Amino acid sequence: MLKAHFEKKLPSFDLEADISLSNGILALVGPSGAGKTTILQCIAGLQTPSQGEIKINDKAVFSSEQGINVPIRNRRIGYVFQDYALFPHMTVEKNVMYGMPKKDNSPNKVLTVSNVLEMLKIEHLRQRYPNQISGGEKQRVSLARALMTEPELLLLDEPLSALDQDTRKTLQQELLRLQAQWRIPFILVTHDPQEAEMLGDQIIKLDRGKQETIKMSDKFNETLRKIK
Known part of the structure; x- marks a missing residue:
């Protein structure tokens, strides 16, 4: 369960976020520079909101009123980047191991690197390096590393934006399968209206920091066409 209500002052506008997500996938759509990535970074702890509150499973990770700002490493959040952010000098196995919690205090103690590699169908790549695998395989490795944190929320x-169409379709299905299996909230930033419609249980459009919830209807398609 994620509850995030906060503001962030940016150079050209004030970002206002009001998100409540118990499960499923929330898709954030909107033009470049609308504040989508800033929302993710504030939730993850990479940026600090100007004011407000962020709770994960009823536990505050940020509260301007209470003076709470939990460090990134303690937020139990997985983060998957557009550019994969893999370590080039590490094998696939070691990249994934990097995501393991430093302390064995997470509820799912049976999770292993082999489990996650097998889950994402990349076990045969464990001894390869990032420059030896394809873009789709790199993104699976990035997902595997994020899942090794045993997150309560995945950002x-x-x-999928840098991948070819066939690989994107395959990984879209992987994301749906993973969310159904893990049953934690996912927040997905995308510029692709069809991807948002296919993956999003809830869809929020952002424009210069202002948000609008879009329902799955004819209005959804009409509204998304305006932001392409």
Whole structure:
């Protein structure tokens, strides 16, 4: 469960976020520079909101009123980047191991690197390096590393935008399968209206920091066409 209500002052506008997500996938859509990535970074702890509150499973990770700002490493959040952010000098296995919690205090103690590699169908790549695998395989490795944190929330910042159409379709199905299996909230940033419609249980359009919830209807398609 994620509850985030906060403001962030940016150079050209004030970002206002009001998000409540118990499960499923929330898709954030909107033009470049609308504040989508800033929302993810504030939730993850990479940026600090100007004011407000962010709660994950009823536990505050940020509260301007209470003076709470939990460090990134303690937020139990997985983050998947558009550019994969893999370590080039590490094998696939070691990249994934990097996501393991430093302390064994997470509820799912049976999760292993082999489990996650097998889940994402990349076990055969464990001894390869990032420059030896394809873009789709790199994104699976990035997903595997995020899942190794045993997150309570998964943030995905345009994770499929650099991939070819066939690989994107395959990984879209992987995301749906993973969400159904893990049953934690996912927040997905995308510029693709069809991707948002296919993956999003809830869709929020952002424009210069202002948000509008879009329902799955004819209005959804009409509204998304205006932001392409």
